[in-house]
Amino acid sequence: MTLEFCKMWLIFAWTLLFLSANCVQSDSVVFKKCCPKDQNLIKVENTNSTYPSFECKSRENTTIYFNISTSPLIISEDVEVSHGMPEECGEMYNLTLLKIKDLQITSVNNICYDRLVLEMEDGDISDNIPKTVALTCRQNETENTSDTELGINRIRKCCPERQAYDFVDRVCRAVEEDINEEWLVKEMNVPGPYIYEVNTRLHCKMVQYVVDLIDEDYTLIVNGSSLIVSGNKVLNEQRLAQGEWCLDQRLFGGGLVARVCTNNAAVYGAYPIRKCCPIGQHFKVQSCNTMKSLCVPDTSGVFPFNVSLYLDPLKKQYPDFPDLLGIRTSIMCPAGKYVTSRDNEMDKHHLNRDGSLQQKLRSTDNYCVEEFDRRFCEDDYPIEVAAALCFEKAPEINKNFFVSFVLISVSAVCLAFTLLVYCSLPELRNLHGRTLICHVGTMLLAFSCLARVQYGTIEPNYCVLFGYSIYFGFVAAFAWLNVMCLDIWWTFGSVRTVHPLRKAGAEKRRFLWYSLYAWSFAILLTLTMFLFDKYPVSTILDANIGNNICWFGTFQNTNQDWPHYIFFVIPMGLITCTNFVLWVLTARHCARVKSEVHRLQAGSVGDRAKRRFRIDRAKYILTGKLWVVMGAGWMAELLSTLTGEPQWLWQVVDLVNELQGVFIFLILVMKPKLYYLIRKRLGCSRIPIDTRLEKPDAQKNGTSSSARTSSTFLSRTISTDERTNLRISLPNSVKQN
Incomplete structure (x- = not known):
């Protein structure tokens, strides 16, 4: 009985062991691999066959026969692997590829998985990145498949x-x-x-x-x-x-x-830096006379991408500079790229702390650094490191420069004739006339140089000279226009009482003060820009006059156009706004003086005050016209700096700016009184002309006025004797005030 009892327990133990084994086997993960271990799939297609066939090739065979390096799937030891194609499919041509969703495998008998490493079509190898695929029977129903927790990573x-x-x-x-x-x-x-x-x-x-x-x-x-x-x-x-x-x-x-x-x-x-060629490659120059190069693999091992030339200065400047590099190997240059040269002053550059490249003209992230192989040339330094930068695509300008040259030349001729007229006529060489002469002279300097620049190519040194001459001419012209606005405001709106001095002496002294202001402003601004250009301390202050163009060497409407703003647009804008404020204030004072003058009775004092008022008002209107011409030019300069569209509008604006000299000629010269003065100067007219350019009123009999007038205005209008007579004739009520 004891023996039978032992046999029963032994049978029971084997039964439990068998059941547990079957249970574990049913719960274990089984991966169905199409090819044997260390082999991969190859897809073969022929025009003679309706369907493609699939073959298994070892890693060594694909390397020997097809020169393709492949790797099999790496499967852990705790995954049960079943090798072979789905048996339900029959012949190999009945197999078809099945899309794998997120590389999640399924538990069905008619699907196997493996790496597809090669595709052949009529003996030609097509490009195919190795990928894991699933093979199943053609027209197979897979609705009952279930995903497992095992995926392909x-x-x-x-x-x-x-x-x-x-x-x-x-x-x-x-x-x-x-x-x-x-x-x-x-x-x-x-x-x-x-x-x-x-x-x-x-x-x-x-x-x-x-x-x-x-x-x-x-x-x-x-x-x-x-x-x-x-x-x-x-x-x-x-x-x-x-x-x-x-x-x-x-x-x-x-x-x-x-x-x-x-x-x-x-x-x-990591510190970000850009490499021109892919890692493991470098530039090889195609000719010893140029830097035109191609990326080639480094087979000698002497090109480790050593950029210490750029990084050592940063490590000395920043103690916390990282040793780790982040390398980017791409640069997109739609307009092409060029290689910098250390022998060229304009190409000098260095890397900034943020990874950008700092050049004299700009700071950019669109660059790359690479080693250049020149070992086949007779050179003491066959391997050198240099930076390549993108050409900046200049904005497309549909402009006929010959037409601009003609129009600017016409303006220069008109300005020259205006200057000649005002210098030749003694009647015009008063304080206002001398300020106009200075204004027109500086405009003539700017337009003459601008016409030469538009005519054709200029040698670089002369280009710099013309650029600074244009800048100085326009700045001085704006300054003298500011002087005229200030003078006409002083005439109408000054609250000071002018002492009884000789008119000629007072005007001469005032003109000296005006000259000191205007010329000092233009010279100081030009000299400051020249020093920052000659000894640059920052890109936002480096105007680069004469660099490629005879003006500011920066592209408008870019983040590199700060020098143009700082040295020209903003200062001229401040002057233009100041002139506008003075012009508005003068208009208010002019209206007040006009009402006071018209209250004067006819007589010597009244006629003199009215005549002087008309002269000053004419100067005021003339100054306003000049402000409109110059202010419109500055507004166009500002708007064209901010935006370049639409093109047709800026062509019209450029046309108006190029004809500024013609407008100034029409404003200053094309007047009837100047016509008679010119004829008199040439001896063509016998009609006497009033040198004050104003006709006296018909009434000249009175010598006093009972109306109260502006003492400030009259103090600049009447002489000392007339001022004495006025005090005698005024009523007692006025004297007491």
Whole structure:
């Protein structure tokens, strides 16, 4: 009985063991791989066959026969693998590819998975990135499939098989150890079960930087297809999705290195810099006489991308400058690019703390640095590092420069004739006339130089001279227009009482003060701009007069156009606004004086005051016309600086600005009184002309006025004797006041 009892227990134990084994087997994950271990799929299509066929090839065969380096799926040991094509499909041509959603495998018998590494069509190999696919029977019903918790993860190895990553030179180098995809997956210490598809090399987007992180400074954790990076230098924990990172063994010292793609290298404490060629390549010049180059692979190992020439000055200037670099290998130049030369003063440049490149003319992020191979040339420095920058595409200007030259020349001739008239007629050389002569003379200087610039090409040194002459002429013209507005405001609106001095002496003294102001303003502003141009301290103060154009060497409507604003647009705008304010204030005083003058009775004093008022009012109107001409030019300069559209509008505005000299000629010369003065000067007229350009009133009999008038205005109008007579004839009530 004891023996029978033992037999029964033994049978019961085997039964439990069998049932538990079946239970475990039913719950375990089974991965159906199409090809045997270490083999991958190949798709073959022929025009003679209706459907493609699929074959299995080993890694060695694809490398030998097709020169393609492939890697199989890496499967953990705790995953049960079943090899072979779906048996329900029959012949191989009955198989078809099935789309995989998020590489999630399913548990059905008529589906298998593997890596498709090659596609052939009539013997020709088509480009195909290795990918994991599913094979199933043609016209197969898969409604009853169920997803499992096991998925196929995708990662990248930075270097090919039997190569490790050189962290210092940022290149892959051959090693004797068998460093392959399976080794990498084991080094990641990923808990099973897992299936990994391992590709080679990292491909970042054009706008991304590549940063190399070692496991000594950062914590690198692989979670499925993602990489989690943390460490003291990282502001926040970074989770990188598949395709944004790769892992490999670090050469010299062991350990892992992760290369990550990022839009902001500063997140990892790295300094951003741009490389012209892909990593592992450099420029090779095509001719010894030029810097025209092509990117070629570095097979000699002497091009480690050494940019210490640019980084050493930054390390000396900033003690906390990082040793880690974020490298971006793309530069888009629609208008082409050029290589800087250290022998050219205009090409001198350096890198800024934020990673931008600082040149004399500008600061830009659109640059790249590269090593140039000139070893086949007879040169003492066959390998040199230089920066390449993009040509800035100049705005398209549909402008006929010959027509501009003609119009500006006409304006210059009109200004010259105006200047000749005012200098030749003694009747016009009063205070107002002398200020007009200075204003027209400076405009003539600016327009004459501008006409020469529009005519054709100019030697660089002369271009600088013409540029500064144009600038000085326009600045001085604005200053003298400000003098005229100030003088006419003084005439009507000054609250001071002018002492009884000789008119000629008072005007001469005032003209000297005006000259000191106007010429000093123009000279000081021009000299300041010249010094900042000659000895630059900042790009926003570097006008670059004569650089490519005989004016400000910056593109309008860009962030580099600050010198144009600082030295021309803003100062001339302030003067224009000041002139407008003075003109409005003068209008108020003119209305007040007009009402007071018209209250004067006919007589010597009244007629003199009215005649002087008409003369000053004519000056006021003339000054307003000049302000409109010059102010319209400044407004056009400001608006064209801010925007260049629409083109037809600015063609009209340019036409008006180019004819400023003609408008000034019409305002100052084309007047009947000047016509008679010119005829008299030439001896063509016998009619006596009043030198004060105003006809006296018919009534000249009175010598006093009973109306109260502006003492300020009359003090500049009547003589000392007349002022005495006025005091005698005024009523007692006025005397007491």
